[in-house]
Amino acid sequence: MIKVAFYDAKAYDRPSFEYYGGQQEMQFRFLETKLNEDTVDLARGCDAVCVFVNDTVNAEVIDKLYEYGVKIVALRSAGYNNVDIRHAFGKTHVVHVPAYSPYAVAEHAIALLLTSVRRIHKAYNRTREFNFSLNGLTGFDFHGKTVGVVGTGKIGRIFIDICRGFGMKVIAYDLFPAKDSGIEYVSLDELLEKSDIISLHCPLTDETRHMINAAAIEKMKKGVVLVNTSRGGLIDAEALLEGIKARKIGAACLDVYEEEADVFFEDRSGHIMDDELLSRLISMPNVIVTSHQAFLTEEALNNIAETTVNNILSCFRNDGVCDNELCYRCGSIEQCRKERKQKCF
Numbered sequence: 001m002i003k004v005a006f007y008d009a010k011a012y013d014r015p016s017f018e019y020y021g022g023q024q025e026m027q028f029r030f031l032e033t034k035l036n037e038d039t040v041d042l043a044r045g046c047d048a049v050c051v052f053v054n055d056t057v058n059a060e061v062i063d064k065l066y067e068y069g070v071k072i073v074a075l076r077s078a079g080y081n082n083v084d085i086r087h088a089f090g091k092t093h094v095v096h097v098p099a100y101s102p103y104a105v106a107e108h109a110i111a112l113l114l115t116s117v118r119r120i121h122k123a124y125n126r127t128r129e130f131n132f133s134l135n136g137l138t139g140f141d142f143h144g145k146t147v148g149v150v151g152t153g154k155i156g157r158i159f160i161d162i163c164r165g166f167g168m169k170v171i172a173y174d175l176f177p178a179k180d181s182g183i184e185y186v187s188l189d190e191l192l193e194k195s196d197i198i199s200l201h202c203p204l205t206d207e208t209r210h211m212i213n214a215a216a217i218e219k220m221k222k223g224v225v226l227v228n229t230s231r232g233g234l235i236d237a238e239a240l241l242e243g244i245k246a247r248k249i250g251a252a253c254l255d256v257y258e259e260e261a262d263v264f265f266e267d268r269s270g271h272i273m274d275d276e277l278l279s280r281l282i283s284m285p286n287v288i289v290t291s292h293q294a295f296l297t298e299e300a301l302n303n304i305a306e307t308t309v310n311n312i313l314s315c316f317r318n319d320g321v322c323d324n325e326l327c328y329r330c331g332s333i334e335q336c337r338k339e340r341k342q343k344c345f
């Protein structure tokens, strides 16, 4: 029986993981707490830990996991900016779910965008109180507008396809433009200057942290709509608030927030909100916040559970080779042992 400490467990995680784990002699120890230096002890006696986006897998946590004989950190997410991949090398294998439903995230970005631009959230509240006034609900046509997409990977490309369906002109920026994709690539500056809508679909790295800062906002069109379903750290939230107050940003649709770790995924309705920046953003009439919900579809949850269970099994069987292993060498074909069908270490 493979024992897995499952951190930051939510009610919606359990059915799919119990189902796929149960089929493979894998036992999940569901823990409501997040993984960090103080809670890593709960993984004692387990073969693997399963973590999500707001668990902390830093050097200290990795050293403890190594000491306890935990062989795998299984991310049930695509993004892995919360894991010190380099420090993990040689100590614990790190696996992730590269794609579970890029449609879920791209469609959520569109849902936020439509809601914001057509003021559906305001109309919903009004008609529930039999207020049928249309004042203040004027939107704009998507058709003919320019949308700038930052990051044209799995999610970005689906988002682009949907935008084209609306008759929008798409321009994109990516560090590694996709060849023969028919996508019109421009520099980041040109994208910022020309877009009526900007949607972020690139990972959070040292390079992309705060890519949307005061200087970037300065370059944008007045009234631009900003959508972030990627990672909160891509946007300097203070600068965003200033951009909104200056009437430069027309609307912001945020599924992620840099300081979300202690707030998102929990019911905080009875609490005083300590994060004044988030409170201020939420109080703005042109800001919509969802709490890292873009992935949350039935299809995605099933794919996440099935892939995570298979990732863990691959590491223990199959000579330890797992296609979804992450290591700092995997970016380099010359050094990547996985390319040669060997274990990363």
Ligand code: NAI
Pocket: 078, 079, 098, 099, 102, 105, 150, 151, 152, 153, 154, 155, 156, 173, 174, 175, 176, 201, 202, 203, 204, 207, 208, 229, 230, 231, 255, 256, 292, 293, 294, 295, 296
């Ligand atoms: P992907 O890896 O398929 O695509 C990412 C793209 O970003 C690639 O084309 C890559 O070349 C590009 N990129 C990398 N560095 C860049 C840079 N400095 N500037 C511009 N582009 C850069 O990833 P995928 O599956 O499309 O996911 C995108 C992001 O969406 C993930 O990194 C993750 O943070 C986020 N995400 C959010 C979810 C949510 O529930 N809100 C769920 C799943 C993913």
